[in-house]
Amino acid sequence: MGLPRNLAEKLLRQLLRFAPEERRAWVEAMLRELDFVETEWAALFWALGCTTAIFRECLRGWGAWLKKQYAELFGIQRNEEGNKMNSTGKKTVGVLAGMAIALGLGVGAYLLRNVIADALMAVGIQRSMLSHILSVIVPTELIVVVAAILLWRRKRAAVAVGLLVPAVVMGAHVVIFLATR
Amino acid sequence: MKLKLSPQTLLILEAFLNHPTEWKYGYDLSRTTGLKSGTLYPILMRLADRNLLETEWETSGTDNAGKPPRHMYRFTSEGLQFARERRQSRTSGSTGPVSQPALSEGLG
Numbered sequence: 001m002g003l004p005r006n007l008a009e010k011l012l013r014q015l016l017r018f019a020p021e022e023r024r025a026w027v028e029a030m031l032r033e034l035d036f037v038e039t040e041w042a043a044l045f046w047a048l049g050c051t052t053a054i055f056r057e058c059l060r061g062w063g064a065w066l067k068k069q070y071a072e073l074f075g076i077q078r079n080e081e082g083n084k085m086n087s088t089g090k091k092t093v094g095v096l097a098g099m100a101i102a103l104g105l106g107v108g109a110y111l112l113r114n115v116i117a118d119a120l121m122a123v124g125i126q127r128s129m130l131s132h133i134l135s136v137i138v139p140t141e142l143i144v145v146v147a148a149i150l151l152w153r154r155k156r157a158a159v160a161v162g163l164l165v166p167a168v169v170m171g172a173h174v175v176i177f178l179a180t181r
Numbered sequence: 182m183k184l185k186l187s188p189q190t191l192l193i194l195e196a197f198l199n200h201p202t203e204w205k206y207g208y209d210l211s212r213t214t215g216l217k218s219g220t221l222y223p224i225l226m227r228l229a230d231r232n233l234l235e236t237e238w239e240t241s242g243t244d245n246a247g248k249p250p251r252h253m254y255r256f257t258s259e260g261l262q263f264a265r266e267r268r269q270s271r272t273s274g275s276t277g278p279v280s281q282p283a284l285s286e287g288l289g
Contacts, residue, residue, distance in 0.1 A: 026226055029251070033252075035248045045218075047218075053222040053226075
């Protein structure tokens with residue numbers, strides 16, 4: 001057994017240990033299939049894909065749990081099947097999730113501002129308000145806008161709106177700041 | 182309840198529809214449909230969770246050259262009916278979702 005297949009097997013065995021109880025049979029199934037993957041590298045990619053799949057399942061489980069907690073906390077009505085929020089609840093969660101993502105990105109960009117400034121200094125660009133706006137705020141705004149467009153096209157309008165709200169507020173703040181100086 | 186299916190889920194449904202009574206393996210499905218394991222398994226899990234697929238471990242009688250038993254999948258009667266309805270609605274030109282009373286949310 002070559003190194004990639006060995007790694008793949010180890011990865012899936014670790015995944016088997018840490019996967020949620022209800023998904024262990026699936027991880028076991030993925031591990032068994034490894035014997036039938038013809039090439040070493042394909043086996044490694046198979047295992048990486050399986051790891052991603054289980055990780056996504058975990059995220060989905062946590063997401064469902066968070067939605068449930070949120071619905072209970074704010075008394076959002078759930079439909080008769082008891083496992084799906086109504087349309088208003090889903091949209092609210094989507095907008096809040098979008099806002100949280102945009103704010104997270106903004107905080108990340110803010111924390112990285114000194115690193116970006118140092119990188120610019122290294123290529124001879126002095127630290128100034130304009131360089132700060134162009135290197136930190138504009139790229140962050142662009143990422144948010146592109147993400148919002150992609151989400152909108154994938155029918156995730158609520159998340160897209162949530163993303164755009166902080167972006168518009170930040171953009172307005174920059175424009176007002178520049179206009180008043 | 183209405184259900185919308187992704188193109189990847191449709192590929193898997195088609196793969197099962199070709200030989201609906203046969204058990205299928207994960208890696209074989211991956212090769213047939215061209216889907217990577219990271220895409221294939223979440224769909225299989227969702228289909229099985231919604232009782233559209235039944236799963237079973239291979240019995241020791243099956244010859245796999247001493248290899249451990251594999252997990253197998255095939256349609257339940259409900260799944261077969263659902264996939265056939267879906268195929269029929271597509272061939273008749275309808276692009277809308279198909280009714281599936283047992284499902285509570287979208288697949289794939």
